[in-house]
Amino acid sequence: xxxxxxxxxxxxxxxxxxxxxxxxxxxxxxxxxxxxxxxxxxxxxxxxxxxxxxxxxxxxxxxxxxxxxxxxxxxxxxxxxxxxxxxxxxxxxxxxxxxxxxxxxxxxxxxxxxxxxxx
Amino acid sequence: xxxxxxxxxxxxxxxxxxxxxxxxxxxxxxxxxxxxxxxxxxxxxxxxxxxxxxxxxxxxxxxxxxxxxxxxxxxxxxxxxxxxxxxxxxxxxxxxxxxxxxxxxxx
Numbered sequence: 001x002x003x004x005x006x007x008x009x010x011x012x013x014x015x016x017x018x019x020x021x022x023x024x025x026x027x028x029x030x031x032x033x034x035x036x037x038x039x040x041x042x043x044x045x046x047x048x049x050x051x052x053x054x055x056x057x058x059x060x061x062x063x064x065x066x067x068x069x070x071x072x073x074x075x076x077x078x079x080x081x082x083x084x085x086x087x088x089x090x091x092x093x094x095x096x097x098x099x100x101x102x103x104x105x106x107x108x109x110x111x112x113x114x115x116x117x118x119x
Numbered sequence: 120x121x122x123x124x125x126x127x128x129x130x131x132x133x134x135x136x137x138x139x140x141x142x143x144x145x146x147x148x149x150x151x152x153x154x155x156x157x158x159x160x161x162x163x164x165x166x167x168x169x170x171x172x173x174x175x176x177x178x179x180x181x182x183x184x185x186x187x188x189x190x191x192x193x194x195x196x197x198x199x200x201x202x203x204x205x206x207x208x209x210x211x212x213x214x215x216x217x218x219x220x221x222x223x224x225x226x
Contacts, residue, residue: 105153105165107174
């Protein structure tokens with residue numbers, strides 16, 4: 001059974017870079033057609049798609065975050081990662097990693113990790 | 120960017136009642152729309168994809184309909200575990216977007 005697990009610092013200082021990793025287990029990260037993505041949810045608010053990547057490295061970014069985003073994949077470690085630079089308090093959120101599988105929607109999710117931006 | 124507007128923001132109903140949730144897109148998304156359920160402290164769960172196909176393991180009381188710009192999620196008879204937040208999401212363009220959500224609460 002596919003499992004995704006986010007990891008990374010829970011506290012990041014303003015203007016610094018937020019870095020998260022999602023470890024994929026129970027299925028291959030290299031399955032053709034699967035995309036791996038990041039979605040975030042500020043406390044008490046709705047969901048926002050951040051970026052997605054497929055196993056060969058093709059990426060798609062939310063235009064509103066594009067200039068600050070880096071998403072990458074390491075198939076040898078069965079993980080993908082997110083870097084968001086120049087963070088502010090507005091980037092405080094629960095960050096989820098998820099798979100866009102054969103349904104073409106996000107059909108498997110990690111449990112989420114809260115990242116707080118504060119000095 | 121395709122904007123998804125969900126209504127109502129809050130739906131107050133009793134167990135056993137029918138729930139009807141709406142999602143309207145700012146431009147056509149064909150049938151490239153999904154619905155998710157989210158309970159407090161949990162990740163979202165995919166309920167419906169491609170507007171009307173139930174995801175694996177989703178009970179038959181959940182149904183989706185619509186195409187173009189207007190979509191509906193219906194829950195035929197609310198069970199206690201159905202009181203939660205519901206979000207729609209489009210994949211018509213690669214700039215995926217979510218609706219603002221509808222909270223289904225116990226009346």
